[in-house]
Amino acid sequence: MRLRRRTFLQGTAAATAAGLYAPAVLAQAKFKVAGIHASPVENAWNSRLHGAMQEAAAEGKIDYVFSEGVSGTDYGRAMRDYCEQGVDLVVGEAYAVESEAREIAGQYPDVGFLMGSSSGPAGENFGTFGTWNHEAAYLAGMLAAPMSQSGVFGAVGAIPIPEVNMLINGFRAGVTRVRPDAKHLIGFIGTFFDPPKAREAGLAQIDAGADILFGERIGTADAAKERGIKAIGSLIDYTPRYPETVFANAMWYFSPLLMAAVADKQAGTPTGRDYTPYCLMKEGGNDIEFAPDMVPEDAIGPMEEVRAAIKAGTFEVPVDMSEPT
Amino acid sequence: MTDLLDILLTAGLWSSTFRIATPLIFGTLGALLCERAGVLNLGIEGIMTFGAMIGWLTTYLTGDLWSGVLAAALAGAAFGLLHAVLTVTLGLSQHVAGLGITLFASSSSYYVFRLAVPVQGTPPTVEAFAPLALPGLSDLPWIGPALFTQTPLTYLALVLVLLTAWILARTPLGLAVRLTGENPHAAEAQGLDPVALRYGAIMAGSALMGVGGSFLTLAAFNSFFPTMVQGRGWICIALVVFSTWRPMRALLGAVLFALFDAYQLRLQAVFGKAVPYQLFLMLPYVLSILALVVMARRARVPQALMKPYRRGER
Structure with a gap:
């Protein structure tokens, strides 16, 4: 069958509409986490985050979507995109975009954030963590x-x-x-x-x-x-x-940090805190x-x-x- | 103080120097070839990235290292062809076209890599080139382990420097390329085809850049990371100026830069506490700039560099 222009347009329009509509439905069904990785997910550090979130998704605890190789100039846009899609928690790294990330978090109070950062938490929802091993x-x-x-x-x-x-x-x-x-x-x-x-x-x-x-x-x-x-x-x-x-x-291991933030968000506790202590061996x-x-x-x-x-x-x-x- | 000199005399330092220099030699030679024909190729950083990716991927799929090197060269030449279409045929800004190619090639290497290799913990590996001890030469004291126990790509780089120097200086083809870079109208008056010569030089130079990139994934390391070229291409562009557009001096520049880099890595181990490590990291760049200042005074820039050639235009 030849792909006609109209068929193609109808198809893509339907797919886009479905894509836009679906997250809102799923978000109610299951806790939705978005990972935004500044590097490819093969990078050792990102692979820890990515792996933990994949694992949690496989166990059915969360839904996980992600973007990788997101440059500093695109990072804020990616954060907004996922917030607009209605995710519950954004996981990522604020190192290159510390102030912008905090500003965006302030604009989406319904979304929780769990971000690798050189600085502390901010507001009600901007939680941070360090990498302590x-x-x-x-x-x-x-x-x-x-x-x-x-x-x-x-x-x-x-x-x-x-x-x-x-x-x-x-x-x-x-x-x-x-x-x-x-x-x-x-x-x-x-x-x-x-x-x-x-x-x-x-x-x-x-x-x-x-x-x-x-x-x-x-x-x-x-x-x-x-x-x-x-x-x-x-x-x-x-x-x-x-x-x-x-x-x-x-x-x-990133799982303790992730699950702590997920639990906070589900319980309605503000996620704007320092999650670094969950890196400790006893956790x-x-x-x-x-x-x-x-x-x-x-x-x-x-x-x-x-x-x-x-x-x-x-x-x-x-x-x-x-x-x- | 004697520590400083002792390091300079260790074979380990010089062995490291030639390893660090190899991708720079390929890249500088490639950029030099393009510029001798009158075209600046700022696509180098991206072409090296793509060469690193496609070289690694080909070896990963076929298991053959030289196929990887060949693929890197061919991919480099293909990007060179694109650059030639944009800058020679269409006569566009060489800066803009080159930077565009760098962005395009880097991004597409990430894209192809992601399509070909599923996401996993650490990127998969290939069996990289092992150092090849040249019989007879590698047993020489000091210089043996330093220079004659390298991977085949390092030897290839050194041979290509000699070959390029000879072709440029001593053959009719070399004369034609140089003439095209100095005055394409005169070249045309001699019955040469400046357009074809530029196409050829850019494609050959870009192929060298691709091979330089593949050294990073097939000899210096055994996996591909999308960001691993780390500005080596830009260093090559500077080294071309340093070399005053001569292959043998390009070799000297690349080795000198690599020597500073290898030296600073060792100085950190010796000095550690006394000096901030950032000073050592700066060292190769600062010394290269100083050398550039001295050398560039005598630089003879190809006269038609960055001037598009339009047939019949005066």
């Missing part, structure tokens, strides 16, 4: 400490923003707890998305004597793999990607994931003790946001 990094440091021959530990980070700093400092504190004489190297690559550069930074640290690398950035473990040393991943589980190399991962927001066969056996026991103490609330990993040197 320093406790898991601390535990990874405890495991790593006895594994080094040289006693030199490298770390490759993007840019020394507080969240990156506290993560690397957490790792270092864990190493130092077991091995007070450890020497630490740091390399910042000045960008978030340059794996080849992170790899070069890792190689530079190996040349300087490091034989354990903490990879805040993807690419670091490639350097470790190339030179046959061990590495630690952050945020996601890198062990499947580098099976012989990455022995531990400082995992970060299930971060934890260590490690390969026991790659780690010295006697390192696991003490680490598990500290892990239990953190979960029980009897031990607190220091939060140090100063720039590691």
Whole structure:
């Protein structure tokens, strides 16, 4: 059948109308969450948000729609679009659009917001969160400490923003707890998305004597793999990607934050608060994931003790946001 | 202080330098070729991105690395053809057309990637080029591990520099390309076809840009990220000026820039506390600007650069 212009127009008009109408109907049926990702969802950090929301959707707790690779100039428009569609909760990142995002949130009081932000919550509905997995990094440091021959530990980070700093400092504190004489190297690559550069930074640290690398950035473990040393991943589980190399991962889980915000919104509690505490290990927001066969056996026991103490609330990993040197 | 010099003498630094330099060598050579024929190609950043994507994707689908490199070259040439239609045939602004191609190529590489590869946790990987130790040469002390234990693409880049330098300086074809960049009317008077020459130079140059991009996903790393070119294309544009439009100096410029970059990564490890790391990150750019200031005084810009050629027009 030839597609006639009129048929085509009627078809697209009907589809558009259905598309516009459907969200309003669904929103009443199920809690609707919109994810707005500034990067592709493969990016480690975004993949945590995306994965948690997909999982919640699969379990039937929410409906999830998303946009990825939304640039700063488009971000506000995307927020408004989803608000106009009548979503209940917008999840995303305000880093590049801090004031604009807050302004838009003020215009849509019926929508809740859960945004990664360098600043605090605003108004009734603009909730924020930081990315804290320093406790898991601390535990990874405890495991790593006895594994080094040289006693030199490298770390490759993007840019020394507080969240990156506290993560690397957490790792270092864990190493130092077991091995007070450890020497630490740091390399910042000045960008978030340059794996080849992170790899070069890792190689530079190996040349300087490091034989354990903490990879805040993807690419670091490639350097470790190339030179046959061990590495630690952050945020996601890198062990499947580098099976012989990455022995531990400082995992970060977004589900506790998401479900807390969803619960608030459903209960009618204002979402304009700081959700960062849900990142803590005792809330299930971060934890260590490690390969026991790659780690010295006697390192696991003490680490598990500290892990239990953190979960029980009897031990607190220091939060140090100063720039590691 | 001795630390500073010690780093300069390590083979690791120089090995890193040539790895960092490789995409810059391809890109600079490509941009230089376009400009020698009289056309500025600001599409480079996008063409490198597309080359990185299509090179990776082809290898991912076929399992063959050289097919990936070939695909990157062909895709680069296709974007070059588009740029040539816009700037040579239609005589449009080379700045606008080039930036348009960068936007188009970057966005479409994201689009194609997303269509071809379903969303997942981390992007899938390919088995990247392994360093190839050249027999005999790689055993040399110091220079062996630095220069002769690289991936095949690095060797290819170095060979292409020599080849381009020879073609431009010593062959009738090279003379014709240069003449087209200096004075296309004179070229036409010599019975040459400036339009065809420009088309050829832009397509060949863009193919090199594509291959430079593919180095990032097939040798420097083994996955594609839509934002991973990170301004390397723009650095190449600056390096062309630095090189005063000569291939051998382009090589020098790319290596020098990469050396500063590799050096700063190592300085961070040594100095850590004493100096803010941002100063080290600035280093390659600041030193490149300084070098540019010195070199650009003697620059001989192709006289017809950015001037569209219209047959019979005076």
